[in-house]
Amino acid sequence: MSKLEQSLAAGHxxxxxxxxxxKGVDLHHVMEGAAVMKDKVVAINVTDIQTAVMRLGSLAVSAKLVEAGVEPVFQMVCRDRNRLALQSDLLNAYVLGIRNVxxxxxxxxxxxxxxxxxxxxxxxxxxxxxxxxILESGSDMGKDFKGRPNKLEGAPKFFKGCVVTPCSDMVEAQILKLEKKVAAGAQFCQTQAVYDAAAFEKFMNEVRRRNIQIPIxxxxxxxxxLGMAKYMNENxxxxVVPEPLMKELSETPKDQTKKKAVEVSARLIKQMKPMCQGAHIMPLGWDDTVGQIVDAASA
Amino acid sequence: MIIQKQKAFEDILKSLEGEQKVFLAGCADCAAACKTGGEEELVEMKARLEAAGKSITGTAVFDTACQLGAVRQKAREYEQAIKEADSILVMACGTGAQTIGETLEKKAHIGVDSLFVGQVNRLGKYTERCSTCGQCVLEAFEGICPVTRCAKGLLNGPCGGSKGGKCEIDPEKDCGWVLIYKKMEALGKLDKMRAYQPAKDQGSRHTPRQFTWPKKTPEGIKK
Structure with a gap:
């Protein structure tokens, strides 16, 4: 059982x-980033060719984290591989010691x-x-020449995750899809960025009303x-970064930006903590903020 | 209909480099409807090529340039003009150009780009509705095709990239899944959104595709 699965199962x-x-083969920054946050988080997601910008893959970096004693969450996008490659990479991940996908x-x-x-x-x-x-059941998506499911020589076992967008303007459709993800095997969910605790509460109420029980x-x-907040709102x-938060960011002196980022993130997590089972912090390179946010949110 | 647009004239000229005598072929079907290779477009292309120093041995608008028999039959009327030409410039879709090239055993150049199988909204505006995937799923989605109208061809619901009903790839394009959701909602059939859609059998999209009737003339079909 992965540490992530254990932690969520224990109700922490x-x-x-x-x-x-x-974008390249210099692992220096990414490993340093992981080292900075590893003691403050249970696992670290490794993004997979995020925003479709070609770069080093999630599988290789996830394996490097395993080597370094850090538990990765291997992100897999459906954009770049067909079903042969996706299934094969799931097997690859397993033999490389990766358990969260x-x-x-x-x-x-x-x-x-x-x-x-x-x-x-x-x-x-x-x-x-x-x-x-299906892979966990010892089979794959294909069929043998008699039309029977193929048998695997050794089956993997994962802690399988999915994502959802709680502040989507089509949130109802997002929740319907989340139900399907759970039925397909999802065991945990990490959400798209949320900056509006009230909207998240509404979303979580609906999720629980539908009897979706996986940890979120x-x-x-x-x-x-402020620039980044504006960019996110527009693009x-x-x-959705709500207006009061935009104002707060606009009133923040330039030299206080990082401090404010930690304060805002921790405050949001504190507000939403009673509604969900954990927080997934995406620092986008500000790796040193993760530990500070965790500490402030846990205080 | 095969939606198409003419290639840039400079590119057409470049493809005809070293060839003096050209036979012009069009198609009365899709090419005429898209204004790439109907009667008028061939007249215009003839004038432009002549102005560029080419001589046109003849022009013909085939009824359906993708139909082998029809092309062969019509070509008889133009036997001499085709024979004289160094090559044929086909102002029709890729299937038309290859049909003409194979049938007339003459070097055939293509003067258009085939874009997609589409709907004619009006003259000059065309939209894709079907990707000819070989296994129609319209019944499951209340008549809106997610294979084509979702930029990612997702079968189990929207991605997180929809905003204001539009797609992440282009704010001018509708999110196919918003269309499907709204239609199901209006029809009181949102439960259909819950049905798991298995991965598509992509075998029906493996090219080159061909389809042959099991019997030469199946029962009930009059030739």
């Missing part, structure tokens, strides 16, 4: 962090730096969760200032 309010692999649709290639690439999406995130569940970890993207679907 659980923190996860996140690192983004570099997170199924994500993935931003479209037009959002990234290889806009002329062919997007794959052979499976969607629900089907990817199902694929992982609220997502917090560390706000690196990131399903992320």
């Amino acid at each position: 309010f659980t923190f996860t962090g996140e690192v983004g692999p570099p 997170l199924a994500i649709t993935g931003d479209h290639v037009v959002k990234g730096d290889h806009r002329d690439a062919k997007p794959v999406y052979d499976l969607d995130s629900v089907q990817l969760l199902k694929a992982a569940t 970890m609220v997502g917090i993207v560390v706000l690196k200032g 990131v679907p399903g992320v």
